[in-house]
Amino acid sequence: MKKMKISKKQLAAAAFAAFFLIMAVCTGISRIAASILVPKVTTESVQEGKLSVVIQGKGIVETRMESLISLEKGLRVEKVLSAGTVVKKGDVLLQYDKAYLQESVDKKRAEIQKLELAVQQARITGQPPARAAATDGAARDVQLSEENYARAEEGYSMAAANYEEGILHLQQTLEREKQAAEEEKMGAMKQAQELEQAGKTEEAELLRRQAEEAAQQRIAQAQTVYDGSVQELEIQKQQALADLQMQESARDQAYNTYESAKEQDAVAAANDQKTAEAGGYTIQSVQVDLDMAKKELAKLEQAQAENAEVKASENGVLRESSVTAGGVTDETSFLAIGWGGYRIKGSLAAEDLSKAEVGDEVKITVPGQGKTLKKNIEEILSGTAGSGKILGSGAENGGANSSGNTVAAGSFYAFLNENEAVYGSEVSYEINRQTESAYKQVLPLSAVRKDVDGTYCLVAEKEETILGAEYKAKRIPVTVAEKDGTHAAVASTLTDEDKVIVGSSKEIAPEDKVRLKE
Helix, strand or coil: CCCCCCHHHHHHHHHHHHHHCCCCCCCCCCHHHHHHHHEEEEEECCCCEEEEEEEEEEEEEEEEEEEEECCCCCEEEECCCCCEEECCCCCCEEEECCCHHHHHHHHHHHHHHHHHHHHHHHHHHHCCCCCCCHHHHHHHHHHHHHHHHHHHHHHHHHHHHHHHHHHHHHHHHHHHHHHHHHHHHHHHHHHHHHHHHHCCHHHHHHHHHHHHHHHHHHHHHHHHHCCCCCHHHHHHHHHHHHHHHHHHHHHHHHHHHHHHHHHHHHHHHHHHHHHHHHHHHHHHHHEEEEEEEHHHHHHEEEEHHHCCCCCCCEEEEEEEECCCCCEEEECCEEEEEEEEEEEEEECCCCHHHHHCCCCCCCEEEEECCCCEEEECEEEEEHHHHHCCCCCCCCCCCEEECCCCCCCCCCEEECCCCCCCCCCCCCCEEEEEEEEECCEEEEEEHCEEEECEEEEEEEEEEEEEEEEEEEEEEEEEEEEEEEECEEEEEEEEEECCCCEEEEEEECCCCCCCCCEEEC
């Protein structure tokens, strides 16, 4: 058999054909794999429009107005109406125990009597004790010491004067005695001279001696008298001076005692003032208690005059009572009566509080009546003024409490006509309206996603590859301005041509490959 020869060109053509065949097979296999593994997505374009606001929840029928009736403390309740009881003006809401009331009146009167006695006692004990001023006796002692000092001073002056006069007189007397003795001596000497001239020498000498001795003796005797008298005068003067000094010391002591007495009287006066002030404060304190007790007695007697009954001042409903039959009232005891007609108090969650507006129509379903009432919102309150009712889902101020229920962030109020509902009954409500203005970009809620980096949406972005056209999920940040139950108004860089992913056959993430649903 003859062999055929294959050229190089034929071999190259065959290889090229085989390559394209393999590529076609691989592309087919790739497309088949992509149809199985790549998520299929549904896309929409961003739209302009309004949002629908739908708010649903629960409410309760209550009265439009409420009055608190404070109860007299310390009284036993015999009977009281149940909360929710419809009453008319003049109906008895609460009956006090009359015997207990009378006992309270008697106790209060006894208390008043004791307080009145306490006031009288405080007036007595608050008066300072009667006492003689210490300065009175001290002043008398000062006066007496002045008188004694004056007499002593006068006595000393007299003694000093007598001393001066006595010394002068004694000196004069002494000089006269000396002179008389000298004269007597001279007379004797003259006689002696005469005797001597007569030759009587011995007699003359004897006379001279006797005259000299007599003169000396007389002078000595006069000096002795002088010295004794001077000494006596000096003693009298010293005694007068000592008496003056003693009276001066006594006078100083009397003045010191007087100053001490003044200080004692000042201290006593201050103590008396404190006693009087303390007594005054005690009287004021007891008087306050007395006045309060009299007011409390007046209230108790008024309760007796009203037959121990607390009556309704308006037609309405006894909304709340803090007391029960058999209990004793205290400072916080009260009755709350509602009046002025009925209204609906509807609880609003935090996300709904900003959506509801005064004037919105609200549809109210009253259980058991099989009809829907259409009313308008009259008032909306937020925070503690309008919160506190359990909604059933959500959270306080937008969050759930520990039991999983929602605590209202606020409430709306709508007035009811008479006989449209029963006080205290629970109703359902629905508020349905559109936003006032249209938004330029509105997306389905299924398109809005959120992660740790923020809120975003995914768009299917087309890419050309060697295998053909493919789509990849691209992240576009968005800011949600408002949303309802199905759509959200956003602000973003989206255009009308962007294919926003609103649904997917599988979970997808940014940069994942996707297929468009045909």
